[in-house]
Amino acid sequence: MGKPRTKRKNLQKRKKRRLxxxxAAEIQAxxxxxxxxxxxxLEMMRNEEERQRTHxxxxxxxxxxxxxFEKRKRILAQRQQLILTLRQQMQQQDGRT
Structure with a gap:
């Protein structure tokens, strides 16, 4: 079990939260x-406008x-094509020598 001081503090916190x-409930009501x-x-219109802005x-x-993403994908494809072209050129040069 907790110490009496801890129990008192927790009780005070609960009372404060309830208060x-x-x-807050009275104010809202x-x-x-x-x-x-x-x-x-008017409030519904504001909410709808805010929802539309968020969307x-x-x-x-x-x-x-x-x-x-498309740009990165395109750049990757270009790099792969360049590497393939360079490999083919290197193979052709190796075949000539």
């Missing part, structure tokens, strides 16, 4: 009571990532 939770349909519609950012980030 703040009840205050009073705010919700003051909401009108117009305010609710647009995501689409843009995916596009940039895809472009970077």
């Amino acid at each position: 703040f939770a009840s205050i 009073s705010e919700e009571a003051q909401w009108t349909p117009e305010l609710q519609e 647009d950012k995501w689409v843009h980030a995916v596009k940039r990532s895809t472009e970077a």
Whole structure:
């Protein structure tokens, strides 16, 4: 079991959390009571706009990532082709000598 001091401290913490939770619940309830349909519609519109902005950012980030990946893939293919060409040239030179 814990020491009495620890138990007291934990009890105080629990009381404090409960107090703040009840205050937050009261504030939220009073705010919700003051909401009108117009305010609710406005909040929904703001949320939708924010969702759309977030989605647009995501689409843009995916596009940039895809472009970077394609560029790396293209560069790798060019390097592989260059290495293949150099090998063929070296084999041709070895065959001549």
